[in-house]
Amino acid sequence: SEAAREVKMSYNGPADAENNAVHLFAENFKKFVEEGTKGEVTVRLFPDSQLGNEEERMELLSKQGMNQPIINVASFAGVAPVFPEIYASAIPFMFNNYEAAHFFFDNSRFWNKSKEEFHKRTGAYLLEAVEEGGFLAFTNNKKEIKSPEDFKGLKFRGMDEGQIILYKSFGASGTPVPWTELYMALKTGVVDGQMNPAMYIKMGSLQEVQKYLTLANIQYSDQFLVVNGDFLDSLTPEQKTAVIEAGKKANALNREAMADQDKKDINYLVEKGMIAYSPTPAEMDAFREAGQPAYVEWLKSKAGEDWLNLALECARNANEKAK
Amino acid sequence: MDEARHPENKGSRLERLISGLERFSAWTACFFLVVNVGDILLGIFCRYVLRSSIVWTEEVARFSLVWMVMMGALGAAVKGDHMVIDFVVPRFPAALRRLVEWGRFFLAAGILSLMIWLGTVNAVQIWHMKTLALNIPKTIPLLSLPVGFGFLLIGTIFLHFRKGEE
Amino acid sequence: MGISMLFAFLGLMVMGVPLFISLLSTSLLGIIMLGDFSLLRVMSQQFFGGMDVFSLMAIPFFILAGILMNRSGLTDRLLDFSRLLVGSVRGGLGYVNVVGGIILAGVNGSAAADASALGSILIPPMVKDGFSPSYAAGLTAGSALIGPIIPPSIFMIIYATMTNTSIGGLFAAGILPGLLLGGAFMGMNYVYSHRYQVPVADFTEVRKRKKEILVRSLVALFAPVIIIGGIVTGIVTPTESGALAVGYCIAAGVFYTRKLTLGVLAESFYETVRLSSSIFLIMGAATVIGWLLKWEQVPQRFASIILQAGLVERPWLLMVVLSAIIFPVGMFMEEVSTLALLTPIFAPIAMKAGIDPFHFGVVMTLNVTIALITPPMGACNYIVAAVGRVKLSDVFLRIWPFIGVALLVLLAIISFPPLTTLLPRMLDL
Ligand code: NA
Ligand code: NA
Numbered sequence: 001s002e003a004a005r006e007v008k009m010s011y012n013g014p015a016d017a018e019n020n021a022v023h024l025f026a027e028n029f030k031k032f033v034e035e036g037t038k039g040e041v042t043v044r045l046f047p048d049s050q051l052g053n054e055e056e057r058m059e060l061l062s063k064q065g066m067n068q069p070i071i072n073v074a075s076f077a078g079v080a081p082v083f084p085e086i087y088a089s090a091i092p093f094m095f096n097n098y099e100a101a102h103f104f105f106d107n108s109r110f111w112n113k114s115k116e117e118f119h120k121r122t123g124a125y126l127l128e129a130v131e132e133g134g135f136l137a138f139t140n141n142k143k144e145i146k147s148p149e150d151f152k153g154l155k156f157r158g159m160d161e162g163q164i165i166l167y168k169s170f171g172a173s174g175t176p177v178p179w180t181e182l183y184m185a186l187k188t189g190v191v192d193g194q195m196n197p198a199m200y201i202k203m204g205s206l207q208e209v210q211k212y213l214t215l216a217n218i219q220y221s222d223q224f225l226v227v228n229g230d231f232l233d234s235l236t237p238e239q240k241t242a243v244i245e246a247g248k249k250a251n252a253l254n255r256e257a258m259a260d261q262d263k264k265d266i267n268y269l270v271e272k273g274m275i276a277y278s279p280t281p282a283e284m285d286a287f288r289e290a291g292q293p294a295y296v297e298w299l300k301s302k303a304g305e306d307w308l309n310l311a312l313e314c315a316r317n318a319n320e321k322a323k
Numbered sequence: 324m325d326e327a328r329h330p331e332n333k334g335s336r337l338e339r340l341i342s343g344l345e346r347f348s349a350w351t352a353c354f355f356l357v358v359n360v361g362d363i364l365l366g367i368f369c370r371y372v373l374r375s376s377i378v379w380t381e382e383v384a385r386f387s388l389v390w391m392v393m394m395g396a397l398g399a400a401v402k403g404d405h406m407v408i409d410f411v412v413p414r415f416p417a418a419l420r421r422l423v424e425w426g427r428f429f430l431a432a433g434i435l436s437l438m439i440w441l442g443t444v445n446a447v448q449i450w451h452m453k454t455l456a457l458n459i460p461k462t463i464p465l466l467s468l469p470v471g472f473g474f475l476l477i478g479t480i481f482l483h484f485r486k487g488e489e
Numbered sequence: 490m491g492i493s494m495l496f497a498f499l500g501l502m503v504m505g506v507p508l509f510i511s512l513l514s515t516s517l518l519g520i521i522m523l524g525d526f527s528l529l530r531v532m533s534q535q536f537f538g539g540m541d542v543f544s545l546m547a548i549p550f551f552i553l554a555g556i557l558m559n560r561s562g563l564t565d566r567l568l569d570f571s572r573l574l575v576g577s578v579r580g581g582l583g584y585v586n587v588v589g590g591i592i593l594a595g596v597n598g599s600a601a602a603d604a605s606a607l608g609s610i611l612i613p614p615m616v617k618d619g620f621s622p623s624y625a626a627g628l629t630a631g632s633a634l635i636g637p638i639i640p641p642s643i644f645m646i647i648y649a650t651m652t653n654t655s656i657g658g659l660f661a662a663g664i665l666p667g668l669l670l671g672g673a674f675m676g677m678n679y680v681y682s683h684r685y686q687v688p689v690a691d692f693t694e695v696r697k698r699k700k701e702i703l704v705r706s707l708v709a710l711f712a713p714v715i716i717i718g719g720i721v722t723g724i725v726t727p728t729e730s731g732a733l734a735v736g737y738c739i740a741a742g743v744f745y746t747r748k749l750t751l752g753v754l755a756e757s758f759y760e761t762v763r764l765s766s767s768i769f770l771i772m773g774a775a776t777v778i779g780w781l782l783k784w785e786q787v788p789q790r791f792a793s794i795i796l797q798a799g800l801v802e803r804p805w806l807l808m809v810v811l812s813a814i815i816f817p818v819g820m821f822m823e824e825v826s827t828l829a830l831l832t833p834i835f836a837p838i839a840m841k842a843g844i845d846p847f848h849f850g851v852v853m854t855l856n857v858t859i860a861l862i863t864p865p866m867g868a869c870n871y872i873v874a875a876v877g878r879v880k881l882s883d884v885f886l887r888i889w890p891f892i893g894v895a896l897l898v899l900l901a902i903i904s905f906p907p908l909t910t911l912l913p914r915m916l917d918l
Contacts (some may be wrong), residue, residue, distance in 0.1 A: 008784075048837075050783045055452075055461075056538055064448055066530050081452045081461075160455060161378055175370065176378060178543075184657075184723035190370070352762040353755065356549060363546070363732035367725060381543055384728075388769075389540050391549070395766030404763040406508040406771065408866065414507040427506050441533035443575045447512050466535055 006042045007231060010051040011073035011223075019203065021132045021254055021261075022073050022223055023047055028250035029168075029225075036242030043071070043234065054078030061228045063123030069231035073130060075223045083118050084302040088311035089129070092166055092218050092295055093288040093317060097262055097320035098259060101220040105129035108314035110307075123229035127247040129222040131255045133197035134262035138219040139210040140193025141186065144275060146214070147283055150292035157182060157194040161293060167293040179204070186210060197221050198265035207269045213276040215266070225251075341401065341481045347472050348397040359384060379456040386464040397478040427485045435445020435476040452488035469483035491787045494519050494778070499804060499821070508766075508823055512774035519781045531899070532777050539776025539829075541770045543728070544650045549765040550731025551598025554738055556607075558596050558756045561742025561749050561835045563709035564606045567592050570706035572695050572911040578681025581690035582615045583628055584675055590632030591671045594639035595713025596734065598646075600861050601624045604633035604872040611878035626873040630884070631674045631891040637858045639667030641716055641731065644854045647772065647828050652836045654846045655718045656727040658913040659854075662847035664717075665908050666855065669901065673894050708845035717877075721916055730890075744777050768825050788834040792841070801842045808844065808903045811835050812856050819860025821871050824868070827856045832879045850907040861894045862888050 009030065010056040013020035017027060023045075051057055053069070054077040059065035061072050062082060072078070079086045089110065095101040105111055111129075118126040139144055142154055151170035158164035158174025167174040177194075179186045185191050186209040193210065195218055201207060225247050232240060270276050279287065296308055303311075366380040399405050412423050446465035454461055494515050501511035513532065520528050558564045568589045575584040586607055593603050610630045615625035637644045640660030649656040666679055682685070695702065719730040742749030749757075782788060800807040819827050832853065839849040861869040864885040876880045902908050 044786075046783070052535065052780065053539060058536055059449070059534060060531070066534075068527065077455075121917050164378065176381065178726075181657075181723075181726055183657075188723050311455075332754045349762070350757050352766070353758045356553075356758055356762055359546070360553075360732050360735050361549065361551075363729055364736055367729050367733065384546050385543055388546055388549070389537065391762055392540055392766045392769040395762035396770060398759065399763040399766045399770075400507075402763055404767045406500055406767055406825075407505055407507050409505055409863070411503050411619065417913065423504055427504065430501075430506060430514060431510050434510050436515070437529075438513065438536070441530055442537075445530060445537070464541065465537060468533055472531050480605060 002040050004040055006044055006089050007069060007071055008046055008051070009043050009071040009073075010057050011294050012047070012049050012054075012075065013047060013308060015045065015047040020047075021199075021258060022130065025130050025225075025250050025254045026073065028232050028253050029246050032246030032249050033243055036246055037239045041239055041243065053208050055081055058082060058122075058226075061122075061124055061226060062162060063229060063264060067123070067228065067230060069228050069234075071228070073223050074226050078120075079126075079224050079226070080302075082106045082122050083114070085117065085304060085307040086114065087299055088113070088164070088303040090162075090219050091299070091308070091311065091315070092285065092291045093216070094307045094312070095135075095217060095220055096284070096319045097217070097322055098220075098255070100315070100318040101131075102225040102255060103221075103318040103321050104314055105222070108238050108318060110311045110314040113310070119229065120227075125191075125227045125232050127227060127244060128225040128251045130202050130225055130251055131221075131258045133199040133221045134258055134265070135215070135220055136195045136197055137201070138193060138214040138216060138218065139201060139206060139212060139274070140211065141211045142278060144212050144214075146277060146279060147286050151294075154192045155190075157185065157191045162298060163195070165294050165298045169291055182206070183209060198262055198269060200213075207272045211275060212274075213266070213269060213274045215276060215278045216284065281315055328359050337481055337485050341478065341485065344474065344478060344481070345398055348394045352391050352394035352398065355387040355394065358387040359391060362387065374424045382454055382456045386467075389464055390467045390471075393467040394474070396471050397474040400475060400482065423484065424483075424486070428479070431479050432476060435472050439469045439472045439476065442466075442472060490519060490524050490785055491782065493522070502822070505624040508826055509770040509774040510779055512636065512771065512826065514778040516774070516781055519778070523781075523785070528781075531780060533858065535777045535780045539773040542646065542650055544646060544656055545769070545772070547641065547646050547656070547728040547731040548643050548768060549761055550728065550735050551596075551643060552764050553757065554716075555593075555597035555599065556603035556760055557711060557735065557738035557742055557749070558593070558709070559652070560565070560604050560753050560757055561738060562746045563712065563738065563741060564593065565610065566702075566706045566709040566877050568607075568610055569702045570696070570710065572692065573699060576690055576692040578691050578696060580620075580678050580687045582611060583678035583687075584618065586611050586615070586625075587630050587632045587635075587671050587674045587678065590635045590674075591639065591668065592710070592713060594636045594667060595717050596639045596641075596732075599645040600633040600636040600858065601868050601872060603636040604792070604869045605757060606629060607632055607878055608873045608876035612879075614874070615719050616877075618690055619685075621683075621685075621887075622877060622879045623883040624681060626877040626879040626884050627887045627891050628674065628678060629877065630867075630869040630873045630888060631677075631874075632671075634858050634861060634895060635667050635671050635674075637861075638663045638670055638733060638851070639729040640664065640720060641727065642854065644824070644828055644857055645850065645871070646727070647825065648832055648836075648853055651829070651832045652850070654850055655913075657723065658847055660717075660720050660727060661916050662851050662909040663854070663917065664912055666851055666902050669908065670898050673898050674891070677890070677894050677917045680843065682796040708745055712737055712741075723916075754851040766771050771823070771825045772829055773889050775826050778830065779833050783833070788837065791834055792838050795838050796841075800877075801838065804839075804842045805903060807842050808849070808852050809900075811839070812852065812899060812903070815853075815856040815860070816863070816902060819857060819866075820863045821866055822860075823866060824857045824860050826907065827860060828853070845910050847913050848906045848909045850900070855895075855899050855902060859885050859899065862895070863879070863892060864888065 009026055011022045011026055013022055015023050017024040026045050030059055033041055033043050054075055057072050058078045060068050061070050115126045148170045151172040154172040156167045156172050157177045158167055158175050164174030184205055299308055361379050362383045369377055412420055446462045449461045451459040497518050498511055498515040501514055516532055534775045571585045571588040575588050589607055590603055607762050614627045616622050640663055645659045646656055649659045712734055716730045716734050719725040720727050861867050870884050
């Protein structure tokens with residue numbers, strides 16, 4: 001047999017499985033790859049974006065770029081520059097629950113088509129949508145939000161044009177504020193609210209400056225496991241299967257851990273004095289009707305109508321299956 | 324920008340070329356600095372006075388900064404602002420000093436040429452990538468590298484041969 | 490690979506190759522040694538990436554604000570104010586020098602701007618007052634060190650950007666250490682002026698103009714208020730406070746002191762562009778080397794040595810050891826490159842040791858700042874020697890007591906973390 005091959009794996013955030021779900025994934029993935037290939041392929045972890053920011057890492061890995069034999073966990077900011085259609089998987093209020101999202105990212109036609117198209121454009125393989133931190137929730141310190149009407153006149157932190165459009169369609173305004181400045185901005189009232197998974201709200205101690213938490217399942221938070229094409233193709237069929245399986249198994253563990261963690265984090269926020277609210281199905285429909293059309297309209301220039309329609313259709317199916 | 328700094332301006336062609344090139348890059352770089360300051364002030368104005376923000380101010384700030392930096396590189400070279408240890412070589416005997424100066428020149432010219440080439444490849448290959456807020460090709464900020472290094476390379480060659488003339 | 494890259498870099502640097510070219514050549518050497526030419530494009534990618542960072546935007550603003558303060562005559566007014574404050578005692582101008590340094594530090598992002606402003610205005614009268622020229626020059630270099638510690642600070646912006654620390658928080662963390670540094674130099678001036686019986690300065694003229702000076706300095710004092718106040722209250726980000734300060738200085742210089750003509754403005758802008766360019770090219774080139782070192786996991790190997798030595802359990806000793814590494818590096822290397830190269834290696838270890846990020850940020854920044862006055866490479870020494878018309882060799886000889894005092898302050902800051910962590914915590918930054 002050949003000598004062991006080492007592959008570098010890069011991702012964002014600290015090497016701390018408690019606070020960084022992507023690291024948890026990377027650790028398990030490394031373990032499963034090394035077990036599955038009997039040590040013929042070893043993985044070396046590069047946390048903290050050590051090999052560059054999202055775009056730089058995607059350039060490093062793709063065929064037109066530097067085509068390095070690496071594995072990368074990319075966020076939307078990394079995938080979108082080469083495959084903007086990925087945004088169609090982040091339409092607000094798409095999924096009713098975790099099961100629906102899991103079904104969508106395991107089996108849907110949208111997901112399979114995405115994998116093919118991504119490979120065509122970059123030579124690289126898109127393997128998994130790694131669950132990363134639960135659904136995004138709204139927070140604010142002005143009033144309890146139960147329906148789109150409650151947003152009128154509030155100022156929110158909007159990190160991209162999409163978020164800003166979403167707030168505008170509810171009658172609120174959106175302002176970009178970097179993460180490091182967010183706590184102060186919420187405290188001094190530069191903005192009244194923001195959206196993030198409970199995990200990040202806790203990480204940024206935002207419960208100290210935010211009173212109300214609305215668990216509206218806004219967006220499913222995930223990052224993407226991407227592998228350099230030449231590297232994966234150079235492996236033996238057995239090794240290749242082992243790598244693909246390792247991604248699946250590690251992601252399954254992440255989903256388990258995240259479901260637990262999200263509940264715990266929400267409880268923590270409530271303990272610290274936040275008032276949490278889960279909208280009823282009728283209220284969720286109201287959010288969907290008010291928020292989706294403008295967002296989808298905006299996305300058309302990036303993701304194209306066909307991809308958007310396919311994603312919405314697959315999401316509807318997934319929601320049905322997960323009922 | 325000021326010719327007073329070169330009082331011994333002999334009006335040689337080389338001299339005119341250098342100062343012309345410097346003046347062009349200086350004005351371009353200063354233009355980007357003004358854009359930069361104005362852009363940030365505009366951001367504050369919109370947030371506090373108009374109570375809303377523009378998404379593109381952050382990108383304009385970053386891109387005008389890299390263009391400013393790269394266009395300012397030639398001026399920094401002409402005026403001697405690039406950080407250099409310059410107290411060792413002048414103590415060398417004349418022949419050795421000349422040798423080191425030529426070595427430095429070839430190294431700088433080589434590295435700058437390499438960076439121009441690599442920067443061009445990078446900028447051109449990324450033509451299809453659009454920036455998030457402005458939705459312009461990422462090539463536009465990336466081009467600052469080969470262009471700025473291009474000016475610096477031409478300047479380095481001129482400056483080296485001006486020194487030779489003296 | 491790390492070692493041969495280090496020697497190549499030092500060799501090129503000593504031969505007078507511009508620093509950013511030395512750094513880029515060293516990266517090229519590293520790639521050649523790895524034998525993987527597909528990595529070449531990383532050179533342009535990471536060079537660009539090292540400069541294309543929003544928070545670095547504040548650097549040109551604080552450079553420009555400092556230049557505009559000097560050229561608009563606002564700096565003169567600030568120094569008149571500090572004359573009035575601390576002038577009329579034995580060795581009075583020495584205190585004026587330090588207090589002036591503290592106030593100027595509230596506007597200037599770098600020490601170079603402080604050193605040239607303080608030196609050109611204060612060294613000649615200090616010599617006339619009976620200070621030795623080399624002491625006057627040394628004290629000026631010392632006062633200038635306060636510049637990068639009291640906000641705004643280019644070094645802190647670079648450190649915070651590389652480690653994802655809040656710039657505003659790190660700025661606040663520098664306020665007390667900066668004042669401590671100023672206090673230490675004032676103490677030193679007390680000892681010097683009494684031992685050498687420097688005469689009591691005659692400030693009857695200044696005191697007569699008391700009201701006038703107070704009124705005139707108000708406009709100038711408002712600039713540090715905008716910068717530090719804006720950041721500390723969180724009304725504006727550090728970058729925005731820099732742009733505001735630039736806007737304020739232009740308005741004050743054009744409409745109030747009327748010294749900023751279009752020509753002066755253009756000159757100031759051009760100088761800013763050149764100085765920023767020299768800093769950013771080094772940042773970009775250092776980012777390329779930093780990437781290659783990470784690709785080869787050099788920082789991890791260094792960290793494991795520190796880990797094996799058991800230093801992670803002893804944060805105090807760790808900071809002393811890291812400072813002892815930075816000191817000789819800082820003697821021979823330019824400061825921005827020192828900071829840009831060592832931060833990615835040192836900061837993760839400090840975090841592992843549980844040191845507060847603001848505490849370590851100030852320690853790292855102060856170390857690099859002290860390098861500004863350690864011979865032979867030390868920008869402040871060159872500047873004070875030039876503007877004070879003192880021989881460089883005299884400055885090199887007489888600067889050591891000032892280095893000693895600064896090192897004592899560093900030790901105090903390493904030993905008492907609250908000096909750095911108190912303010913950011915109180916201000917919720
Ligand atoms: Na300062
Ligand atoms: Na030094």
